[in-house]
Amino acid sequence: xxxxxxxxxxxxxxxxxxxxxxxxxxxxxxxxxxxxxxxxxxxxxxxxxxxxxxxxxxxxxxxxxxxxxxxxxxxxxxxxxxxxxxxxxxxxxxxxxxxxxxxxxxxxxxxxxxxxxxxxxxxxxxxxxxxxxxxxxxxxxxxxxxxxxxxxxxxxxxxxxxxxxxxxxxxxxxxxxxxxxxxxxxxxxxxxxxxxxxxxxxxxxxxxxxxxxxxxxxxxxxxxxxxxxxxxxxxxxxxxxxxxxxxxxxxxxxxxxxxxxxxxxxxxxxxxxxxxxxxxxxxxxxxxxxxxxxxxxxxxx
Ligand code: PMP
Numbered sequence: 001x002x003x004x005x006x007x008x009x010x011x012x013x014x015x016x017x018x019x020x021x022x023x024x025x026x027x028x029x030x031x032x033x034x035x036x037x038x039x040x041x042x043x044x045x046x047x048x049x050x051x052x053x054x055x056x057x058x059x060x061x062x063x064x065x066x067x068x069x070x071x072x073x074x075x076x077x078x079x080x081x082x083x084x085x086x087x088x089x090x091x092x093x094x095x096x097x098x099x100x101x102x103x104x105x106x107x108x109x110x111x112x113x114x115x116x117x118x119x120x121x122x123x124x125x126x127x128x129x130x131x132x133x134x135x136x137x138x139x140x141x142x143x144x145x146x147x148x149x150x151x152x153x154x155x156x157x158x159x160x161x162x163x164x165x166x167x168x169x170x171x172x173x174x175x176x177x178x179x180x181x182x183x184x185x186x187x188x189x190x191x192x193x194x195x196x197x198x199x200x201x202x203x204x205x206x207x208x209x210x211x212x213x214x215x216x217x218x219x220x221x222x223x224x225x226x227x228x229x230x231x232x233x234x235x236x237x238x239x240x241x242x243x244x245x246x247x248x249x250x251x252x253x254x255x256x257x258x259x260x261x262x263x264x265x266x267x268x269x270x271x272x273x274x275x276x277x278x279x280x281x282x283x284x285x286x287x288x289x290x291x292x293x294x295x296x297x298x299x300x301x
Contacts, residue, residue: 005082007075007115011083018114025108026095030155031291032111033057037090037187038115039080039291040284044090045249047073047213047289057151058094058285065094067112072094079115080291082181084244089120089250095154122250127172127294131257132244132246134186135164135171136235139205141184149184163187167271175259177240178207189248190214191256193241200227206232213247213280216287220279225258225273235260253277 006018035054035112038045051069058065067075078091092115099108123132139151139173150201161295166174166187169259174187185191185208194203199221204210221228238244242265253276264270 002084004118005078006119007082007113007205009110009112009114011108018116020095020112020114020194021098023098023100023111024095025097025099025105026093026112026154028101029063029096029103030153030157031064031105031108031174032095032154033061033152034154035090035092035152037092037107038077038083038249038252038284039088040231042086042288042292043288044076044080045284045288046212046216047076049215050092052094053210053212054094055151056151060148061153062093063096063111066113072113075113075115077289077291079117083117085117085119087119088117088215091116093154097169103262116131118122120250122146122208122252123172123254128204128254129269131255131264131267132172132235133170133257133258134175134244134260135166135169136175136260137165137169139165139176139185141176141178144205144207147165149207150204160189171258173251173256175235177235182206182234183238184208185211186246186248189246189251189254190219191238192217192247193233193271194245195241197227199226199227199272200233200237201228202232203230208261213252213299216283217253217276217280219245220276220283223238224275224279239264243273245269245273290293 003010004015008018018244033100037050095109095112097104097110097112140174176184178184190211238259239262244264247253254271257267
């Protein structure tokens with residue numbers, strides 16, 4: 001297999017040589033932002049939306065991304081092309097860069113930009129057919145007035161802790177509530193429920209990241225005539241739903257068939273979930289930025 005190339009602050013380096021300083025505040029403090037993006041058959045799905053969210057996250061934490069959005073788009077396309085990938089997951093990281101051991105980011109002279117593209121299957125294929133088991137966890141989603149869930153910061157410890165809680169409970173994914181007990185989202189995915197033909201998802205102000213897959217599913221649902229409401233709901237509403245599913249760049253669209261040991265309806269992926277998944281699969285190869293033919297990149301870095 002040919003080697004994997006990583007974009008690391010201005011050049012492509014081999015995976016084995018792609019290292020950053022131990023003084024990088026991204027490493028020391030989780031000081032930075034990131035994005036996860038997918039390429040489907042040469043199409044970078046919703047690239048513009050991902051770039052907007054990356055730059056919004058950076059703006060929120062006063063981090064200057066050292067490239068324009070157009071340059072960053074070219075770098076991302078370039079990383080996919082350099083690795084000769086057709087379908088892949090892309091991770092974009094912008095850290096505050098190397099500083100000293102103090103918290104003060106004014107000592108960090110240069111943000112570091114890393115782009116990794118590689119194949120990724122989040123869950124084994126059979127789980128997409130069978131559906132996931134999900135468990136609600138004790139750790140709450142961090143409050144929007146502390147570190148806003150809209151900032152996709154490198155500080156994902158909260159999400160890692162809930163994933164560990166899910167692992168320990170023997171389920172596939174965690175369900176996070178906010179401090180008032182309303183359902184927010186999974187560790188790295190948004191949640192939808194279906195009840196009597198209406199689709200519900202929590203409003204993001206309750207404490208969910210405004211997922212790009214979430215928004216794509218909202219658009220698809222409306223386009224295909226479903227009634228969809230962004231409305232607060234509790235665990236009880238999830239337990240008695242006709243269908244439950246999760247959305248995210250990594251997980252895509254995946255059914256949930258068991259929540260806190262309550263079987264959801266007949267315990268099989270539901271009709272609406274399957275329909276939206278099939279429409280999503282059609283969308284992903286068209287809505288975005290093509291890596292082919294030649295998007296010229298040299299200018300970007
Ligand atoms: N919530 C969280 C906490 C996430 O990290 C992600 C993954 N980015 C999502 C939801 C899903 O968002 P998206 O569809 O944009 O990947």
